[in-house]
Amino acid sequence: MARVVVDVMxxxxxxxxxxxxxxxALPRLGFEGIKDVRQGKRFELDVEGPVDDAALAxxxxxxxxxxxxxxxxxxxxxxxxxxxxxxxxx
Amino acid sequence: MTTRIGVVTFPGSLDDADAxxxxxxxxxxxxxxxxxxxxxxxxxxxxxxxxxxxxxxxRCGAIARFSPxxxxxxxxxxxxxxxxxxxxxxxxxxxxxxxxxxxxRNDHLHFVCRDQRLTVExxxxxxxxxxxxxxxxxxxLKNGEGGYVADERTLDxxxxxxxxxxxxxxGNPNGSRRDIAGITNAAGNVVGLMPHPEHAVETLxxxxxxxxxxxxxxxxxxxxx
Numbered sequence: 001m002a003r004v005v006v007d008v009m010x011x012x013x014x015x016x017x018x019x020x021x022x023x024x025a026l027p028r029l030g031f032e033g034i035k036d037v038r039q040g041k042r043f044e045l046d047v048e049g050p051v052d053d054a055a056l057a058x059x060x061x062x063x064x065x066x067x068x069x070x071x072x073x074x075x076x077x078x079x080x081x082x083x084x085x086x087x088x089x090x
Numbered sequence: 091m092t093t094r095i096g097v098v099t100f101p102g103s104l105d106d107a108d109a110x111x112x113x114x115x116x117x118x119x120x121x122x123x124x125x126x127x128x129x130x131x132x133x134x135x136x137x138x139x140x141x142x143x144x145x146x147x148x149r150c151g152a153i154a155r156f157s158p159x160x161x162x163x164x165x166x167x168x169x170x171x172x173x174x175x176x177x178x179x180x181x182x183x184x185x186x187x188x189x190x191x192x193x194x195r196n197d198h199l200h201f202v203c204r205d206q207r208l209t210v211e212x213x214x215x216x217x218x219x220x221x222x223x224x225x226x227x228x229x230x231l232k233n234g235e236g237g238y239v240a241d242e243r244t245l246d247x248x249x250x251x252x253x254x255x256x257x258x259x260x261g262n263p264n265g266s267r268r269d270i271a272g273i274t275n276a277a278g279n280v281v282g283l284m285p286h287p288e289h290a291v292e293t294l295x296x297x298x299x300x301x302x303x304x305x306x307x308x309x310x311x312x313x314x315x
Contacts, residue, residue, distance in 0.1 A: 014239055
């Protein structure tokens, strides 16, 4: 089983009030020097069978129609290195 | 023959009973629809009510948009059936691409609940004919993700085509671009708005009865159709 990660972020021009709230809290906690924070979503998909081009195309379609709202969000799709988390690769 | 107005209940809807009641007070026949229905039971129009469909998981309205009922609603809306989306219903309409743009987290991050003054900018849609353009009304507003966003080109297009239906007055409650509180599609049969006209149809429970014309408008529209 392989893992595909979909990261979803608000487009740069869309205001991210959650990210701003986090950014404002950082100096209060003693973490200086962070000029901006954007907060997004990460989806970890455990895919059955091989992650070939066809499987990746399906994930992209899934991200485009459902996981992200492309009116306001961008997404990236990547395969997580096999065996990074558990046992031998399939 | 009375006009049948369907109100869809999704898992997590909470203003469906109020919407059904508003339809009845306006003189229509309220029809309960379940999100798994694909048959709209011969309704003449549909209201997507407020609430938290599917707990607002993923994005508000994102999962509800794929409920079986929405397949039929989208098809019928494109064919001209009047559809009104209130609050979460507005979010569902945007997620369905029946209306442009999207709703995002309020710019101040707080949930807002207040009586909101609005201007009715477009009194020419299926749901606003009983208003006059420029009329000011007060109806309740309650949302956490009510900030309307779209790219500049879309906003310009909405303004140029008179598709901004209602605009916030006396302060923008959630950071909506250009104070937009509600919009319509090009045909004027699909309207979405964040404030809640269905909570302003009776003096006992609402601040005014100024939300009622949304529901009487569509009845006249259908009788005259």
